[in-house]
Amino acid sequence: MMGDAVFPVLLSLRVAVLALAIVAPAGVALALTQARARYRLRRLVDVLILLPLVLPPSVIGFFLILVFGRRGAIGGLLDSVLGVRLVFTPAAAVIASAVVAFPILVKTVQPAIEAVPVELELVARTLGLSSIAVLLRVTLPAAWRGVLAGLVLGFARAIGEFGATLMFAGNIPGRTNTMPLEIFTAYQTGDDSRAALYVAILTGLSVGVVLVANSSGPRAMSR
C-alpha cells in the first residue's frame, strides 16, 4: 500500500530530472544563441520558442502523438527500426515534460545572458580566451543566477505537467501515473486524502521553487 503511494512521487521526480537533463544543455545553448548571435531567422525562432508555453497542453499532447506515435515521423522510425513504441510509456511522460519545460528555461536564461555586459566578453577575448571559452568562463558564470532560476523553473514546470502527459503517456497506474495525474485520479474516485497528499507535496515544491527563483532572479545580475 505504501509503495503504491510512493510510486507517483518517485516517478514524477525521475521524469522531471530526466526532462531537465535533456532540456538544460539545449535550452542554455539556445538562450546563448538568441542572446548573442545575430542571424536572419532570430525573431522567428524567438516566437517559436514561446509556442509550447502558449499552446493548450492537450494540443501539445496531440502534436506529440502526431510526431512520436506509431504512424508519426519519428515514432514510426523508432517502431520499425528499433521496435520501440513511446506512446503510453514513462519515456513519453519525459518528452511531454521536456517540451513544456523548454520555453520557460530558455526565456528565463536568455535575458540573464543579455544583461551580461559585452565588454566582459571583449576583455576576456583579449586575455587569451577562445569564443567557446568566453561563453563557459565568462558569460555563463556572469549569468549564473539567471541560469539557476531557469533550471529551477523548468524543473517545476516539468514536474507539474498534466495535459500533454495525459494524452501522450496516458495515466497508467504503476507506469505513467505522475503526481499531477494521480491527484486527478484520486479526486475522481473520491479518495480526497490521497489527492491531498500529492497536492501538499507539489504545493510545497512550488513554494520552494518560487523562493529559489526569486532570490536568483534578474535583480542579481549586477553582482
Next chain:
Amino acid sequence: MTAHVPAIDARVAFTVGAGARAFHVEATLSLDSGVLVLFGPSGVGKTLTLLALAGLTPVTAGHVHVDGVALLDTARGRSIPVHERRIGYVPQSQALFPFLDVAANVGFGLPRVLGRGARHARASRTHEWLVELGIAHLASAYPESLSGGERQRVALARALAVEPRLLLLDEPFASIDEDGAAALRDVVREVIRRHHVPAVLVTHDVDEAIALGDRLVRFARGKTAEAGDPRAMLGRA
C-alpha cells in the same frame, strides 16, 4: 645594426552599423615609443579604433604593426585572432568579472596549466601585479565593493599581467575623483615606463593628454585629422 622599428604603425578603415546609422572610421596611427593619445570629443570613433587595434571589430582595409609584428595586414590576408594578439585592453567600464575576486580577475589571463607548480607560479605572478598596483590588500575582495580608482587598478593589473605587446586604455580616469585620478595617472605613467609597453590612450581631457602623451592624434568624425606633440597641438607649449 637593426633599423628603427616604431612601436605602432597602423592604418585601419572600417564601417560599423548599416544604412542611415552606418559610421565610417578611417584612422592612421604612428608612435615611436611611449603613449599615443587619441584625442577628441565623444562619438568620433576613438573607442572603435581601439577595438579595431585589438581585433575586436572587423577591419575592411589596413594594417596594424606593433613593434614590427604584423597583427593585421589585409593586403596580405593576415589577421592574428584577438585571443592570440596579446593586447592589454582596459575598457571605460573596466569590465571586471563580477563573479571573481580581485586576485582571480588579475590572474585571469595567465596561462592555466595543470599542476601544483604551475598553480603556484600563477599565484605568485598575480601577487606581484597586485603589489605593483597597490591593491594587494584587496586580493580577496569582489569588484562590487571597490571604488572607481581601485577598480581601475584591478583592470590595469589584469591587462598587464599577460605581458601585452600593446596596452589600450579607454578613458581610464573618467570614473574617478580628481585626487584619485592624479594618483592613478602617476601609477599608469610609471607602469608603462617600467615595462616598456607601448600604449594607446583614449581621452578628451587636455591635462591628461599632456601629462601622459608622447604623441597625440586628433579625431574628428571618424577620421584622424592631425598628429603631433601633445603640448604643441593642445596649445601648452
